[in-house]
Amino acid sequence: GAGVSQTPSNKVTEKGKYVELRCDPISGHTALYWYRQSLGQGPEFLIYFQGTGAADDSGLPNDRFFAVRPEGSVSTLKIQRTERGDSAVYLCASSSTGGFGEQYFGPGTRLTVT
Amino acid sequence: DQQVKQNSPSLSVQEGRISILNCDYTNSMFDYFLWYKKYPAEGPTFLISISSIKDKNEDGRFTVFLNKSAKHLSLHIVPSQPGDSAVYFCAASTNSGYALNFGKGTSLLVTP
Numbered sequence: 639g640a641g642v643s644q645t646p647s648n649k650v651t652e653k654g655k656y657v658e659l660r661c662d663p664i665s666g667h668t669a670l671y672w673y674r675q676s677l678g679q680g681p682e683f684l685i686y687f688q689g690t691g692a693a694d695d696s697g698l699p700n701d702r703f704f705a706v707r708p709e710g711s712v713s714t715l716k717i718q719r720t721e722r723g724d725s726a727v728y729l730c731a732s733s734s735t736g737g738f739g740e741q742y743f744g745p746g747t748r749l750t751v752t
Numbered sequence: 753d754q755q756v757k758q759n760s761p762s763l764s765v766q767e768g769r770i771s772i773l774n775c776d777y778t779n780s781m782f783d784y785f786l787w788y789k790k791y792p793a794e795g796p797t798f799l800i801s802i803s804s805i806k807d808k809n810e811d812g813r814f815t816v817f818l819n820k821s822a823k824h825l826s827l828h829i830v831p832s833q834p835g836d837s838a839v840y841f842c843a844a845s846t847n848s849g850y851a852l853n854f855g856k857g858t859s860l861l862v863t864p
Contacts, residue, residue: 669850671850671851673854678856681854683852740798
């Protein structure tokens with residue numbers, strides 16, 4: 639079956655612009671996660687959705703970052719007033735339930751802020 | 753602060769030999785541990801996991817060992833194959849079970 643997909647695969651934007659990153663989870667997975675991976679680091683947790691609601695957004699670095707999952711499937715990560723420090727690979731993952739169990743990751747969106 | 757640490761950024765092993773990747777953690781609340789494998793330009797792929805009630809879990813060529821008292825886990829790959837060359841991430845979570853805390857990864861190179 640289809641895995642987690644993310645679009646775009648690459649995004650280059652200018653400092654100060656607004657960007658949206660999209661994630662399509664595995665069909666039927668109720669849990670969805672966003673992570674950010676900076677160069678030389680492991681993925682860093684940003685936010686977790688169970689269904690339509692954000693169950694934990696404690697990893698979002700500041701209020702420029704926001705994510706939605708209005709119908710409990712596709713999710714969009716939104717970044718306002720982008721800064722050069724936001725440059726990273728943004729990874730989305732899904733799992734069949736929250737709680738113990740492996741998370742299935744998409745290929746990521748590489749965001750470059752110039 | 754980094755709660756999951758992989759202190760070896762890289763490891764080179766000959767084909768057929770054992771690869772041992774190590775991971776240490778500081779948070780005693782972690783009770784579920786996972787290893788992910790990552791190829792360039794792809795997302796991490798789940799490899800194997802272990803819960804804190806066990807000290808060993810085996811899946812084919814891959815075995816994970818957990819030493820709770822030392823807050824240490826290791827991944828053994830036997831025998832190593834060139835296709836195993838990738839970056840390996842150790843991850844851990846608490847009993848809430850969703851946010852994974854990752855180490856920085858170890859780049860494994862298996863040479864023919």
